[in-house]
Amino acid sequence: MASEPGNERMALARVAEAVAGHGLPAARLERLKTAVAEATMNAIEHGNQGRAEIPVDVEVIEDGDDIVVTISDLGGEHAPAGPVEEPDLLAKLEGEQRSRGWGLFLIRNMVDGMDVTTDGPRHTVRLVMRTGRCGRARSGRRRP
């Protein structure tokens, strides 16, 4: 999808459509949707710098009991805008931290696993959500 503000909503809708019927309870689906939206927003804003012509790729893979979503941009290693700090609400309320900076925190807290890899310009965030189904052998791969 094009790196345009707001397209994270398209990503979460397509991921939700792709995983429908794959055993993810509603509450966990909502968590996955939030993580996908935040990771896609980061890819658009920080990875591709909002350049619409550079795509963000979103892929959904069913891997045994896991649903794996990868979000890739072509921004290479994302340089943090400032010191990476854990968001602390009280510090934000007292002006000791900026009010923003919740994206990665939300992603980490919404999914069962998250890792980040960089291969040349390609920067990929991989989100893992366990469905809780055991012993299911089926595996599928789909692009939303």
Add this chain to the structure above:
Amino acid sequence: MKKACEASVRALPGAAVIELTGEVDGGAAGVLTAAYERAIADGEPGTVVLDFAHVDYINSTGIALIVSVLARARSQRRKVVASGLSEHYREIFDITRLSDFIELFGDVDAAVSQLQGQ
């Protein structure tokens, strides 16, 4: 289809209700700031109710906007409460600890009833 954030403000004795609709994201900054200004301009309310019953999306930038509203209200010794959050966004308010500082109500009527009973 993106649903831009809109806000209406209702004044009550001692409180003001900001009813939000649409999406609370970066695009909501001006709307939320203007709504807060209207809310506190009329009668100097001690409490501001943020009603999210008609909000279907809040992202991390929206959370930051809510933090900014809360910070401003605290500096003015005003209380902020919230109503109408879905279970998912209640969870996000818990994870971010916003719910430590913003009392949550199921709906705006419950929030108003409690405020008026105080």
